[in-house]
Amino acid sequence: MTRHTKRIHDAACDTWDLPRAGQGGDLRPRSGPDDVTDRYLAAIAPAYDRLSRVLAQLCGIFLLALTRDAQGNGLHLDHAMYGVARDQLNEARETLGGVPVPDPAHRHHAAMGQMAAHLSDAARDMDRMSALKTTPDRDIAKREILKRLAEAQHLLIATAEPDSGITPVDFTHACCNCTTGAA
Amino acid sequence: MADYSIHVLEYSYVPQYHKSGVLYGAHNEGYVKLPYCYVLIRSADHVALVDVGYNHKDYGKFLADKFGVENWRSPSVVLGELGLTPEDVDTVFITHAHFDHFGNVEDFPNATFYIQRDEIEKWVWAMSLPDRLKWMMIAVDPGDVLRGVNLAAQGRLRTIEGSLENVLPGVDLHLAKDSHTFGSMWVTVRNDGKAQSDDTWVLAGDLVYQFKNIENDGSVVGVDKMYTPVGLALGSQMNLLLATEDMMKQTGYDSHRVIPIHEEGLADTFPCRITKEGLRISEICLADGAGSFVA
Numbered sequence: 001m002t003r004h005t006k007r008i009h010d011a012a013c014d015t016w017d018l019p020r021a022g023q024g025g026d027l028r029p030r031s032g033p034d035d036v037t038d039r040y041l042a043a044i045a046p047a048y049d050r051l052s053r054v055l056a057q058l059c060g061i062f063l064l065a066l067t068r069d070a071q072g073n074g075l076h077l078d079h080a081m082y083g084v085a086r087d088q089l090n091e092a093r094e095t096l097g098g099v100p101v102p103d104p105a106h107r108h109h110a111a112m113g114q115m116a117a118h119l120s121d122a123a124r125d126m127d128r129m130s131a132l133k134t135t136p137d138r139d140i141a142k143r144e145i146l147k148r149l150a151e152a153q154h155l156l157i158a159t160a161e162p163d164s165g166i167t168p169v170d171f172t173h174a175c176c177n178c179t180t181g182a183a
Numbered sequence: 184m185a186d187y188s189i190h191v192l193e194y195s196y197v198p199q200y201h202k203s204g205v206l207y208g209a210h211n212e213g214y215v216k217l218p219y220c221y222v223l224i225r226s227a228d229h230v231a232l233v234d235v236g237y238n239h240k241d242y243g244k245f246l247a248d249k250f251g252v253e254n255w256r257s258p259s260v261v262l263g264e265l266g267l268t269p270e271d272v273d274t275v276f277i278t279h280a281h282f283d284h285f286g287n288v289e290d291f292p293n294a295t296f297y298i299q300r301d302e303i304e305k306w307v308w309a310m311s312l313p314d315r316l317k318w319m320m321i322a323v324d325p326g327d328v329l330r331g332v333n334l335a336a337q338g339r340l341r342t343i344e345g346s347l348e349n350v351l352p353g354v355d356l357h358l359a360k361d362s363h364t365f366g367s368m369w370v371t372v373r374n375d376g377k378a379q380s381d382d383t384w385v386l387a388g389d390l391v392y393q394f395k396n397i398e399n400d401g402s403v404v405g406v407d408k409m410y411t412p413v414g415l416a417l418g419s420q421m422n423l424l425l426a427t428e429d430m431m432k433q434t435g436y437d438s439h440r441v442i443p444i445h446e447e448g449l450a451d452t453f454p455c456r457i458t459k460e461g462l463r464i465s466e467i468c469l470a471d472g473a474g475s476f477v478a
Contacts, residue, residue: 046314049314052325053310053311053320053325054310055325055328055329056306056307056310056323056325056328057307057310057311059325059328059329059331059332060303060304060306060307060310060328061307062332062335063303063328063331063332063335063340063342064300064303064304064307064342066332066335066336066340067300067335067340067341067342068342081307081308081310081311084311085310085311088311142336146332146333146336149329149332150329153325153326153329156325156326157326168324168325168326
């Protein structure tokens with residue numbers, strides 16, 4: 001297993017000062033780099049990737065629904081990918097639940113759990129919003145969904161560990177992945 | 184008569200980009216400088232941009248450390264060189280959803296944005312694919328899509344399907360489906376306002392990185408010049424070439440009227456200057472009565 005040079009954010013790091021992050025009271029100070037943390041990061045990576053995708057999917061589906069709504073056809077949540085996103089979210093939550101969490105990673109793991117919860121709430125609210133009839137009700141629902149998605153995105157950034165390949169964007173083949181020094 | 188001034192504005196660059204990324208098949212041919220730019224289209228009535236660059240706050244250090252992207256400057260600094268602020272921008276055309284084109288929408292609070300619906304639809308689909316197909320998800324940041332949602336919620340994002348003429352007077356949008364990305368778009372400026380224009384400029388987004396993509400040496404296939412696609416085609420090289428043909432046709436096959444934004448060689452074709460921040464401003468054309476910003 002590759003030994004990583006950068007580890008999970010310290011428990012006292014400002015990164016964790018996020019809305020609703022770390023309220024469970026189960027977060028402990030990190031104890032420093034070790035193989036246990038490496039194993040945790042390797043195990044958690046698929047769930048992170050899945051949650052990142054779900055966030056993009058829900059955002060994209062909501063964007064498409066809102067722009068269609070703006071054209072006067074009403075908000076329709078009939079995009080086939082909505083069901084796929086919910087399935088992927090369930091898979092990610094199962095992975096999260098099955099990962100052994102070492103002491104240094106408790107706060108990281110809790111934040112990922114919160115991210116999944118926000119995404120789940122956003123998906124539920126999107127489904128409910130499509131049934132709302134009045135504009136004020138829909139505006140309230142819209143704001144709540146945007147808030148959930150934004151909180152999920154904050155946590156996605158906070159839980160990124162780029163040196164372990166846990167990052168919201170794959171730059172591997174991007175326009176910038178090009179220097180002689182690039183790996 | 185010319186209604187619009189057009190400037191290509193460099194906001195960052197990569198000093199050494201592998202040439203095969205610019206030009207399909209150019210393996211082991213070394214490195215070229217790759218400017219990162221957006222395009223300003225300005226008339227008496229409108230201030231429009233083609234793409235908005237990336238948000239240094241989110242990506243800057245990571246990109247600088249990992250990939251050598253250098254000298255990022257904010258839209259305030261870049262547009263300030265032309266006497267504008269980001270708040271002056273009323274229209275933005277997003278050519279595709281890669282982070283370096285769609286990653287800084289927050290800096291333009293008064294703009295209405297346009298993007299192809301196919302671009303979003305298929306990214307959403309790609310996100311559902313198994314890991315073995317993850318190559319299709321490169322360079323898209325969920326955060327950018329979220330910012331797009333916020334724009335949509337504010338009524339400032341329009342998704343379009345295919346071509347849209349006169350989105351601004353004399354400015355048309357065109358879809359290059361399944362080419363560089365799923366729903367890449369190019370922007371055509373008919374600067375005399377005529378339907379059959381004699382003064383057409385094409386702003387190519389990433390459908391063309393550099394002039395070489397339009398006028399590459401064709402001796403390998405027994406012709407003088409030939410189109411050669413860029414190194415990254417999420418769709419197909421064929422669709423990139425067909426889009427290039429469509430763009431060239433619009434300009435009457437004047438290759439210097441198809442404007443690539445990753446082209447350091449714009450300096451060889453158009454008046455330009457280097458700002459005090461070390462970034463290039465290329466002056467593609469001037470509206471009637473407008474003064475030069477590079478003289």
